[in-house]
Every structure is written in C-alpha cells, then in structure tokens.
Amino acid sequence: MATFALAMPVNLEDQFAFDAVHHGHEIVLRAVSAPELASRVAGAQVDIALVASEARYLTDRLIAACDQAGVRLIAVASSEREQRYASDLGLYGIVDAMTGWSAVDALLDQSQWSSEPETSARSTRGQVIAVWGPGGAPGRTSIAISIAAELAALGHSVALADVDTHGASVAPALGMLDEAPGFAAACRLAGTDTLTTDELARIGQRYESPVGGFWVLTGIGRPSRWPELSAERVGTTVAQCRQWVDYTVLDTSSSLENDEEITSDLFAPRRNAAAVTAVRAADHVIAVGGADPVGLSRFLRAHVDLLETVSTRSVSVVMNKVRVSASGMNPHGQVTQTLSRFGGIEHPILVPHDLAAFDGAVLSGKTLVDSAPRSPARLAVRDLVTSRLVPEVDESQPRRSVFKRMLARR
Template identity: 50%
Template sequence: MARLVLILDRRTEDALLSDIIEHGHTVVARLESAREFTDQVGRIQADAVITTASHSGLGRELLAACDAGGIRVIALAGSPSERRHAAEVGLVDVVDSGARWDELEGLLIVRAAAPMAIDTRADADGDAPRVIAVWGPTGAPGRTSVAIGIAAELAASGVDVILADADSYGGTIAPALGLVDESPGFAAACRLAAADALTADELARIAQPYRSRGGGFRVLTGISRASRWPELGASRVSAVVSACRRDCEVLVIDTGFCLETDEEISSDLFAPHRNGATIAALRASDHVVAVGASDPVGLPRFLRAYGDLVELLEAPRMSVVINRVRGGAVGIGASGQLRATLRRFGGIDDACLIPDDQRAHDAAMLSARTLRDEAPRSKARQAMARFVEDELRYAGARVDAQ
C-alpha cells in the first residue's frame, strides 16, 4: 500500500480521507502548500503526493523534488485554468477535483521501473555488447525520435551509449539535439574505419556529447547534405559498428528508410551503393526496432515495407513500434484497431504503441533536448521508457535489473 502526502483544501481532503484509509493507504503528511513539502522532502518518506493543481499546490519545484525522490504526483484540478497550469509545468496525471477515489487509485498502481545495467560480457556467440538499429519506412514515421528516446532511456540507467546517425539521405539527430553537424561524426568514423584507424581515442574525439543531468550519451552526427552519401559505404559502416562494440555498452543506430538492393545489379560492382549503409547497419545489429506511423497513410506504408525488412534479415530480433497513436486519425478505440490491423496484415502480435504528444515533442524540439529531459511526464516518454524496460532488456545483449 502507498504512503501518501496530501496538499489539499480541507473539504477535498475530508472527502478522500475515509477512502484512503479503507483501501489500506497511509497518510504520512497533510500540508497546506507545495513549499512546505519541498522544505522537508528529505524527511518525508512517501510514495505519492496528491495535491491541488493550483499554483500554491503545484509547481516545477514540487515536481523536481518528487522526480528526484521517485515520488509520484497526482493533481486534482477544479477548473480549466488549473488544468492548463498542470500542463504548463509538465504534469500528466491530472484528474477532476470531484473524481471518485477509484480513479486516483488507478493512477497509484504504477510499476516502478527497475534500474538497468548492460552486461557487457560476451554471450555464447561472443555477440556483445548490443547494437540496436532503428528503422522505419519513408514518410517520417518518427524513427529519429524513437532512436533518441531509446538512447536517452538507456543512458539514464547508467549505460554507456553511442547514438549514431547512419541515414544516407540526410541526418536529423544533430539539429534535434542542438549539436553542430558541420563535421559529421559518422562520416568521419567511416573514413577512419576504412583506413583501419578508428581507435577508441579517435572515436572519443569525433563523437559529440549530449549532456544531461539524467544521463548523457555520445553522438556520431549524420551527414548534413544528402550528396555526401558515398562516404557511408557498407563495409565502412560494418567496421564502425565493430569498433563501437568494443568502445561502448550499447550502440543505437538511426538508419535510412530505403531497403532497395536493385543498385547491386549495376555493372560497376565496386561503386558505392546508397542504401548499403542502411542494409549494413541492419544486418550488423543484434536487435531491430521497426517504427511505423499510426495514421491511415503511414500504417499501410509500414506494413508493405515491413515485409521487405523481414525478408532482408536472415534471423531478425525485432520489435515493432507504432508511433503517434491518436484517436483523431484512427478513430474510436485506436489501440484495438491498430493491434487488429497489425495482427491481420502483418502477423504482428506485440507492437508497442506510442501515444501522440505533439506538445511535448514540440517543447523538446524547441529546446533541443530529449523528451526525457524536457517532458519526463509526457505519455509518449513514459511509453518509450516501458518499451525500453520491457522489450529491450532481454533482447540481444543482456539487460538485467540491479
């Protein structure tokens, strides 16, 4: 049962108190303002704070203190202005001030995410540490945001991560994270790998750091102009992957969209192939995350390309992520409709559905930060955290709970 802190007006508190006790929870403190809680947060052992969504009961300082202590926050809003205030400070768990206790009880039942660590010892096949390739078809389904999200969640768990932008049609990770892309790190890594000179020192030199209090990671930025694609040869990409395996615990690769191999019938067998970088990254990975959009245009496009992806990989370890799920584009019961469609036309039974949260993504893009850093309570970010914990913890290299 949960240990609760109440920051409510007397009337609301009295209405909830009997239900709290009846359900076996313990009220460890009854306070009048958020400032009272932040002043003594170190002395209060609590699992959750139930507070009013007013300015006196809810603020960024309260959320920061609760995030640092792993304390859940649930706000009760009595007016549209209070709901807007909760959204502005980044709180997702907001209910009506007159809600029944059952609704609050449902928000309290939250599985705690176990801290993760990558076991970098080689497995029976000697294939560790893990390489995760993130792929998606044409049409911007959000593979870059998913790749960044995976890297951010793993890095926040204490894992040494390199995020590489291997899209031969133009990289987007650098602008998304506010990094300089005049000298693309992944292209430099490919050139060094071709000369057998990609050492750990060189990799440290060309990789740019993304700094975060929650856990930073290194980034090999992508090519800034699509015309530079010949620098990303297939053999070079494979060599870069091998070098990163030795120098980090997890390599996350944002790949291109195109899987066509028609260029291989060219009479010039030694000419570079534009899609070779994507195909090489996918084949060198231990786990592939296939990303599709949920709308009526993006989903059929994903299902058609997904068949090509399965044929391309001999023994794929694969997860499916359907991005930007929203009822406005799919209809009533969006999740059920999507799962039924994926099962019927793709044979996919266990896709991860990421809810649409355009406001949080816009804020992250504007600040050039990860969704985890900018909007940690976003529903999209929380779904990504669950995906990393549930799906990627046992695929490829081992990810064990500490």
C-alpha cells in the first residue's frame, strides 16, 4: 500500500481517488494548487504525489519540493499539450488521463513501490570513465562522445551521461532532443529511491550506429537547473549505471572548486558537486587539454586540482587539437616536452586537430566513428581506448575471420 497526495481538477480527483482506495492505497493529502501542495508535502507522510499536468497544479517549485521530501511525482495528462508541458519540466512520470488507474499501476510496477526489490541479472560491475578538462573549450564533449563510440564499436554496452552543470552539450552534438534531460530525471528518481536499470533504459535515448550504438542521458537544458544534480543523487545514479552497462562515460564540467563551502550553509546545494562526485566515483579519469600555449597553461594549473580530487590512480592525459599553427614545428614534441617539464606528465595521448572531421560529425549529428572513420583524430581516440581503458580486448576476444573484419570496418 502507498500513500497518495492529489492536486487536480474535481472530476479527475474523484476518479483517481476512488481508484486509489479501490486498489488498497490511501489518500492522505488533497490540494487545490501546486503552491499549496508544495508547502504541505514535506510535513505529510506521502509516498506519491499525483497531479494534473497543468500550470496550476504542476510547477518547478512543486517538483523541487517533492524531490526534497523524497516524494515521487506523477503527472496526469489529458492532452498532448499537457504531456509536452510535463516533459518540458523534465518529468518522466506521465500517465494518460484516458487510460485511468491502469496507467498509474503500470508505472508503479516498474518501480520499488509495489514490487519486490530488483535482482540484477548483471553479475559484473561496470566501469565508470569521467572526462574532465579545464575551462576554455578544450574538447571534453567531443572526446567523451568519441570514447563512448569506440567502446560501443568494440562490442560493449555503453552509456554516455552529460553531467555538465554549466554548459551541457552532448544532446545537440548528437542531434538529439533535450527538452526532458535524462540525467536530471535519473537523479530525481535516485532522490526518491526509485531508480532502477529499467528506469534508466526508459529515460535514456539511444544513439544508433551500424558499428555499435550506445545509450545517452542528456544534460540539463538550462544552467539554472543545476540544484537538481546534487552530490548524493549523482553518486546514486552513477552507482546504478554500473549495474546497467559495461561502461559509463561521464562528460563533466570544468570547475572542481569547493569555494561554495565558505560562503554557503553546510547543507546547501553546490554547483560543482556534480563534477566533483563524478570525478571521485570514476575508475578512469580522462583529463583533456588544448594543445596551444593558452590551453596548456590552463591545463597545467587545473591539473593540480584534479589530482587532489580524484580517488583513482588511473588518470590519462589527452591533449586535443594538436597543430603546427599553434605549437610551432614538431607540435607533438613541443607539447610532450612542455607537459613533462612543467607538469611531470609523461606519455600523453595527442589528438590531431581535424576540424573538418569534427565539423562534419556535428553537422550530421554523428560520431567520428560513423562520419569520419579514417580521421587521424578518431584513430588517436581509438588508441586511447584500446591502450588505456580496455587494453585486454585483443587477448580476451577471439580473432575474427577476414570476412567479419571487413564487415566491421565497413
């Protein structure tokens, strides 16, 4: 049995209240508007809030109040316009009013409210890869997408999550819609202890590729929504992703400072908490920098903060956009020598500056694996994946025939 709070027009309220009681649940709170429900939900013993998908009954403030109180929020939509309204607010728990209580029951059956604890069929623990880089657009998102694509091309199940709270850009880079951010929705479910692998598959979007597709959890569309990605929720979501796929690639923001602890309350949300949590939870950290004088300076200064934050020894340095015009003759030697002399960094991965390939990938909404498989930048990322992240792939997988290898290249 679950306890419900209702906020909807009288006709819908009578219908759903009767069905809830008929199915053994209890109505403990009724409200006439979203502000009233938001102000009362914290003090009531409510498991689920069932509200109409209208501006009067569903607002950002109500979603935040339910998240803070640990109450699961379900919207009842009577039209396509109301469904779009709930989706624009980042809500995935949406049922059709015409379907009635059967839709609510189906949604509850997918969660932990009315079923036994989920037993995961996956016996192994997935790996988490965090892609980080300093400010100045060194190419974090491009490298994160390329890493996810290369892992998927090797036959692994992969999820790419956009954890950037300052400028999420995975969705537009892959030509996906991001009205309803998937990672924020996963964090919301994690806050109510209802996040499962089935929910992740429902929330995530699929990037399809003939070489190997992967899941995508899109980022927040507006930077002002960063409080939804708290440290606890991000940590719970990442832990659940380990049970979902073989590899989870996290595209993080650049800021790792904890200065907010000085100026805010101890329990106040912190904008950089998502990036810090992602980096600390990762098994492998990919540090991306720009291969030019300004980018190298920014990277070397911020790399110290990264080493003080990570909890893993597996940190690989990737210098992106290596080119003669910015580094002079022998750019590979110049960049390698600079990193070794001023940062003590040896054996970095150097990604050539292939502007045409990356522009073509963004224009078509594809990865380098699909749009420019012979690009030198793509080959450098593939070397990173096979040598640093999954070096055992050649030994653990049986050799394929010449015909199958030709098909894989195509």
